[in-house]
Amino acid sequence: MKRFYLIGFGLLMAFDTLAQLSFKWAGLHGGDPTFDLPWLLRVFAQPYIYGAIIGYIGAFFSWMVLLTRAPVGPAFAASHLEIVSVLLLSAWLFGERLTPLQWLGSAAIVAGILCLARGEAEAEAELADA
Template identity: 65%
Template structure:
């Protein structure tokens, strides 16, 4: 079952990351924003818009499959790992800077997920036998 969780959350993070990166690319290519049919056609002619839709659909179905089996607390926390992956990819893809607040935020996210996972393991661990 742990393999299911690891694979499932990696897949969820991949889909969520694809959505966020695709939205960034689509947004960059949609500038300047205009209230016109031409602008809408320009937006929907970008392949990144469809990458974002694919990411959201994939994330939805992956999340639904995970919720059938995973405990909700750690599952909800782990579903936010894309914040860290998007931050790291944005350094490479968009020349964004890695700042101390971002690093501390990423560490806090990962630490919170680890703490919730450990708490869930302890809660479901078998009780030691009394002597």
């Protein structure tokens, strides 16, 4: 089960992050956002938007596989780990500055994921003992 969650949430985070970063790249390379057909054609002429589409499709399938076993409430909360990966990669790739509150928020999200992981490990151990 531990392996299932590790791989599942790892893939979900990777696909979600790929989608967000690809959207940013697509926006940067699409020129002025005029929201008309030429702008759409410019966006779709770049490879980045396809990264976003692959990200969304991959995230959908990862999420559906996770939901076969994972409880939806904690799983949905855990899926927000993507915020941390996107923030860190945005700072590295796009030079975006992270504020102290964002660092604090990221630390709280990671701490929350660790709590959820601990809870699942204990629940699994209880199930094995029963």
